[in-house]
Amino acid sequence: xAFEIRILPGSAAPIFRQIVxxxxxxxxxxxLRSGEQLPSVRALAxxxxxxxxxxxxxxxxxxxxxxxxxxxxxxAFVSASRQIYTRPERLRRIEPLVNALITxxxxxxxxxxxxxxxxxxxxxxxxxxQS
Amino acid sequence: xAFEIRILPGSAAPIFRQIVxxxxxxxxxxxLRSGEQLPSVRALAxxxxxxxxxxxxxxxxxxxxxxxxxxxxxxAFVSASRQIYTRPERLRRIEPLVNALITxxxxxxxxxxxxxxxxxxxxxxxxxxQS
Amino acid sequence: xAFEIRILPGSAAPIFRQIVxxxxxxxxxxxLRSGEQLPSVRALAxxxxxxxxxxxxxxxxxxxxxxxxxxxxxxAFVSASRQIYTRPERLRRIEPLVNALITxxxxxxxxxxxxxxxxxxxxxxxxxxQS
Amino acid sequence: xAFEIRILPGSAAPIFRQIVxxxxxxxxxxxLRSGEQLPSVRALAxxxxxxxxxxxxxxxxxxxxxxxxxxxxxxAFVSASRQIYTRPERLRRIEPLVNALITxxxxxxxxxxxxxxxxxxxxxxxxxxQS
DNA sequence: GTGGTCTAGACCACG
DNA sequence: GTGGTCTAGACCACC
Numbered sequence: 001x002a003f004e005i006r007i008l009p010g011s012a013a014p015i016f017r018q019i020v021x022x023x024x025x026x027x028x029x030x031x032l033r034s035g036e037q038l039p040s041v042r043a044l045a046x047x048x049x050x051x052x053x054x055x056x057x058x059x060x061x062x063x064x065x066x067x068x069x070x071x072x073x074x075x076a077f078v079s080a081s082r083q084i085y086t087r088p089e090r091l092r093r094i095e096p097l098v099n100a101l102i103t104x105x106x107x108x109x110x111x112x113x114x115x116x117x118x119x120x121x122x123x124x125x126x127x128x129x130q131s
Numbered sequence: 132x133a134f135e136i137r138i139l140p141g142s143a144a145p146i147f148r149q150i151v152x153x154x155x156x157x158x159x160x161x162x163l164r165s166g167e168q169l170p171s172v173r174a175l176a177x178x179x180x181x182x183x184x185x186x187x188x189x190x191x192x193x194x195x196x197x198x199x200x201x202x203x204x205x206x207a208f209v210s211a212s213r214q215i216y217t218r219p220e221r222l223r224r225i226e227p228l229v230n231a232l233i234t235x236x237x238x239x240x241x242x243x244x245x246x247x248x249x250x251x252x253x254x255x256x257x258x259x260x261q262s
Numbered sequence: 263x264a265f266e267i268r269i270l271p272g273s274a275a276p277i278f279r280q281i282v283x284x285x286x287x288x289x290x291x292x293x294l295r296s297g298e299q300l301p302s303v304r305a306l307a308x309x310x311x312x313x314x315x316x317x318x319x320x321x322x323x324x325x326x327x328x329x330x331x332x333x334x335x336x337x338a339f340v341s342a343s344r345q346i347y348t349r350p351e352r353l354r355r356i357e358p359l360v361n362a363l364i365t366x367x368x369x370x371x372x373x374x375x376x377x378x379x380x381x382x383x384x385x386x387x388x389x390x391x392q393s
Numbered sequence: 394x395a396f397e398i399r400i401l402p403g404s405a406a407p408i409f410r411q412i413v414x415x416x417x418x419x420x421x422x423x424x425l426r427s428g429e430q431l432p433s434v435r436a437l438a439x440x441x442x443x444x445x446x447x448x449x450x451x452x453x454x455x456x457x458x459x460x461x462x463x464x465x466x467x468x469a470f471v472s473a474s475r476q477i478y479t480r481p482e483r484l485r486r487i488e489p490l491v492n493a494l495i496t497x498x499x500x501x502x503x504x505x506x507x508x509x510x511x512x513x514x515x516x517x518x519x520x521x522x523q524s
Numbered sequence: 525g526t527g528g529t530c531t532a533g534a535c536c537a538c539g
Numbered sequence: 540g541t542g543g544t545c546t547a548g549a550c551c552a553c554c
Contacts, residue, residue, distance in 0.1 A: 010331060010339075012227065014553055024238040051554055083240060090239045096143070097232045098249050100152075102257055104228055107155040107198075108221045109214050112254040116247040118229050123243040126233055145529060172542065182531050187542070195326065197351070200403060203542045204538035208403075215351040220328070220344070274489070276544060283493075286500040303527065313546050318527075329500075334527045335553035345502050352501045358405065359497055360511045363490045364519055369417040370483045371476060374516040378509040380491050385505040388495060407538055444539050526554075531547100538541075 003031045007048050015050055019058035027067050027078050029127060038068060038076040134162050136170075138179050146181055150189035151196075158198050158209055160258055169199060169207040265293050267301075269310050277312055281320035282327075289329050289340050291389055300330060300338040396424045400441050408443055412451035413458075420460050420471050422520060431461060431469040 005022050007015055026032040038044075041059060045052040059076055062068045066084050070076045085093065105115045136153050138146055157163040169175075172190060176183040190207050193199045197215045201207045216224070236246045267284050269277055288294040300306075303321060307314040321338050324330045328346045332338045347355070367377045398415050400408055419425040431437075434452060438445040452469055455461045459477050463469045478486065498508045 010333075012331075012333070014334070016553080021234045021238070025234050028238045028240065054554065057553090085239065090241065093239060094232070094236055094241065094246075094249065097228070097235055098246075098253050101225070101228045101232055101250065102253050103152050103156045105225055106159045106254070106257070108216065108225060110221070110225065112251060115225075115229075115254075116250050118225065119233065119247050119250065120243060122229050122233050123237070123246075126237065147529080171540080173540090184532085185530065187544095188529090190542080192326070195323070200405075201542060202403075202405070202538095203407070204540085206541060213351070215347055217345055217348055220346040278544080283496050287496045290499045302525080304525090315547085316545065318529095319544090321527080332527060333553095335525085337526060347501065352503070356494070356498055356501060356503065356508075356511065359490070359494045360508075360515050363487070363494055364512065364515050365414045365418050366490055367487055368516070368519065369414070369421045370478065370486060371421065372483065372487065374513060377487075377491075377516075378512050380487065381494065381509050381512065382505060384491050384495050385499070385508075388499070409538080447539060450538090527552090529549100529551080531549080534544100534546080536542105536544080538543105 016054050016058040020061050023062055024067050032078045034078050034080045036078045040075060147185050147189040151192050154193055155198050163209050165209050165211045167209045278316050278320040282323050285324055286329050294340050296340050296342045298340045409447050409451040413454050416455055417460050425471050427471050427473045429471045
């Protein structure tokens, strides 16, 4: 598997959130294929040197979001990809992040073009990892 | 004053952060002019039905960010706008918001162009409030 | 750790400011190394016999100044040192202290050379603590 | 009189402190001569557009410091200049300002030479006003 | 255990 | 009246 979950120790984001985000993104971009098996809670916790509860919480959130399916005793598997949110719901979910970027960005003195450029650059980076 | 601070009770953002963000954005877009006086700590607390300490904390953060100047015994006033952070620091501060938008946006199934369009649209809205 | 925060009860400086200044200076001189963990909010409050909120406020200011990074649930750690303010902003921040020293110093009858000597002597002392 | 007290409205220093400092400095540098009469409390308050209580407080502090002598009904006069503090006392009084400048200056990334240069430059400015 | 936020209420300096 | 500081005590999210 080319896909490796990584925890950034200096990050402000909580560890369980980092795991959730990485798996969700990988599943969306195709880095993780539908049906693929994730490492077990215990194995991942050991590899990342973190508390198993933290991994369990991440998997639980992923399962309730429909990204993975946990089959007790067998493991966790990537779900068949599907749009789970309607377009209005997706807009509702992205809006606060757009607002935060605008507020912080303009206050820091960035031009709108600099922000959109940064988005494109970062997106290219992320997509580049796609296998 | 056309400018009114509003607290959204259901918001994930803490109250003091909502105040800071609204004042910063208003100062950036020119809705609040340099030299203009803000409502007093106690007055704003009363209007928003929150504790004066919460407002004081917001004002204190705005002062250390150079957005306002607090003059004990006199009041709080909007500063002349200036760039206080170095470019690397500004990039460092905007980066997590760019990452969050990309991660969440792509996971939700948005195309990169949809995200940059949303940024531009929201920025135009915000700038439109400028008096 | 050779580094010990101390509160001077008779000092004009507020408690949270004394903490901020001591940590900032220690981080600058290398007495506190990048990555090093600070005492927890509660532990330091207990040791200094002050309210945890006061320590929390000091840590929060240090974090927004880029001196430390607070990781909820993990602790507070010294950041890699970096220049976060533009040169005009740095001058703006040092100016009132220069003015205060000049005004008070000359009024007390010190010659300018005596003041610069005192600066150099004190700086040497401070740097000497470097490990 | 070449000497004019000026209040900087944007300054963080309290108004009474600004008055005290300017008078003390002027008396030390000879801009105000021994025996010279100061404006009356009411007159100064009117000219500076501030509360008479504030001027009265400044004069009272100056009088208790021996810089001026208030003669009820006649006005306030600059005292004969004299060293009122012993050298150890003068050092004791200047020390916290030296420490503050070092702490803030080094934390901001200034070199010691930059600080002493700033002191010299500012002192030259102040002395230049001398009549 | 960790840090973060909020409330309530007190006291101070300044104008 | 203004803002600034501190205490006490509560609740939350995260590990």
